[in-house]
Amino acid sequence: MSGTVAGTFEAAREGVETGESRRLISADKVEGTAVFNREGERLGTVEDVMLDKISGRVAFAVMSFGGFLGIGEQYHPLPWSTLNYDVQLGGYVVDMTREQLSGAPSYAAGSDVDLNDDTYGKRVYDYYKAPYWNAGI
Amino acid sequence: MSGTVAGTFEAAREGVETGESRRLISADKVEGTAVFNREGERLGTVEDVMLDKISGRVAFAVMSFGGFLGIGEQYHPLPWSTLNYDVQLGGYVVDMTREQLSGAPSYAAGSDVDLNDDTYGKRVYDYYKAPYWNAGI
Numbered sequence: 001m002s003g004t005v006a007g008t009f010e011a012a013r014e015g016v017e018t019g020e021s022r023r024l025i026s027a028d029k030v031e032g033t034a035v036f037n038r039e040g041e042r043l044g045t046v047e048d049v050m051l052d053k054i055s056g057r058v059a060f061a062v063m064s065f066g067g068f069l070g071i072g073e074q075y076h077p078l079p080w081s082t083l084n085y086d087v088q089l090g091g092y093v094v095d096m097t098r099e100q101l102s103g104a105p106s107y108a109a110g111s112d113v114d115l116n117d118d119t120y121g122k123r124v125y126d127y128y129k130a131p132y133w134n135a136g137i
Numbered sequence: 138m139s140g141t142v143a144g145t146f147e148a149a150r151e152g153v154e155t156g157e158s159r160r161l162i163s164a165d166k167v168e169g170t171a172v173f174n175r176e177g178e179r180l181g182t183v184e185d186v187m188l189d190k191i192s193g194r195v196a197f198a199v200m201s202f203g204g205f206l207g208i209g210e211q212y213h214p215l216p217w218s219t220l221n222y223d224v225q226l227g228g229y230v231v232d233m234t235r236e237q238l239s240g241a242p243s244y245a246a247g248s249d250v251d252l253n254d255d256t257y258g259k260r261v262y263d264y265y266k267a268p269y270w271n272a273g274i
Contacts, residue, residue: 022253024196027164027186049164051186051195056217056270058193059161080193116159133193 034091035063035083037098046083046092047075050115052134059133060115060124076106077115079130096128104128171228172200172220174235183220183229184212187252189271196270197252197261213243214252216267233265241265 027049035043044065052059060077083092094101105124107113113120118134125132164186172180181202189196197214220229231238242261244250252258255271262269 023189023191024187024253025190027168027188030188031164049186049188050161051164051167052160053162053222054160056195058188058195085190116161 030061034089036086036089036091036093037101038093038095039097040089041098042091043094043098043101044076050077055134057133059121062115071109073109074106075109076101076104077121077124079125079128079133081130082128167198171226173223173226173228173230174238175230175232176234177226178235179228180231180235180238181213187214192271194270196258199252208246210246211243212246213238213241214258214261216262216265216270218267219265 030046030049033046035046037043044063046061047064048062049058050060050062051057058080061080061083063076063078064073065076066072066074078094082094082096084095085091086093096104104127105120115121118132121134122132167183167186170183172183174180181200183198184201185199186195187197187199188194195217198217198220200213200215201210202213203209203211215231219231219233221232222228223230233241241264242257250257255269258271259269
């Protein structure tokens with residue numbers, strides 16, 4: 001949305017820039033943030049954050065990579081817990097090599113992958129060895 | 138972000154438009170959605186979604202109202218659970234009268250209200266009779 005948010009948002013954003021001293025972050029701030037692997041290679045950008053309507057939990061952060069203006073773009077759904085902010089890089093670091101990430105579940109723009117499907121969702125979480133966001137399933 | 142997201146996002150968005158049949162929603166889709174009271178009066182717009190970095194939970198949806206291009210705007214932090222999507226209105230309904238909402242915690246753009254402050258946060262949640270998002274506190 002607009003950049004004219006309340007002081008508290010700015011404070012939360014500064015917190016990220018100065019070392020994650022604040023607990024809360026705006027979804028706006030997350031989206032558009034670069035994602036690197038642990039070798040510092042840029043892998044993509046957080047494109048969107050998918051929320052569970054009922055519980056208000058982040059089900060997936062979706063990283064986009066490749067393509068141009070959305071054409072040919074690929075999406076990597078990521079468990080929230082895989083994203084660790086690195087102040088020096090100014091982006092998130094996913095603790096995987098490029099090879100590990102290339103084998104992770106991903107899909108092309110326009111594919112019929114459904115993040116609402118728990119079978120797919122669990123496969124994503126299993127790949128990253130993270131406990132499934134919807135643990136009740 | 139761009140409108141050129143994966144098919145699955147579109148499906149999730151359609152789900153909202155056709156009656157919340159899908160469980161997940163994009164934070165992008167939440168932001169910018171109108172908020173009404175139960176009399177159908179428009180109260181404002183969801184401006185942002187504040188996430189807890191650690192748990193990946195939505196701590197607050199922040200509704201903006203009034204002002205122009207961010208000047209004079211007021212912000213209402215809302216517990217996620219207060220927002221119920223209404224297909225006919227095409228927006229969220231908060232089950233409160235305008236009077237009840239006018240007495241709710243809010244702040245002006247540029248104020249020093251800090252949503253990271255649990256004392257303030259709990260006051261917000263108490264007002265809406267919702268269990269505090271960070272129940273461990």
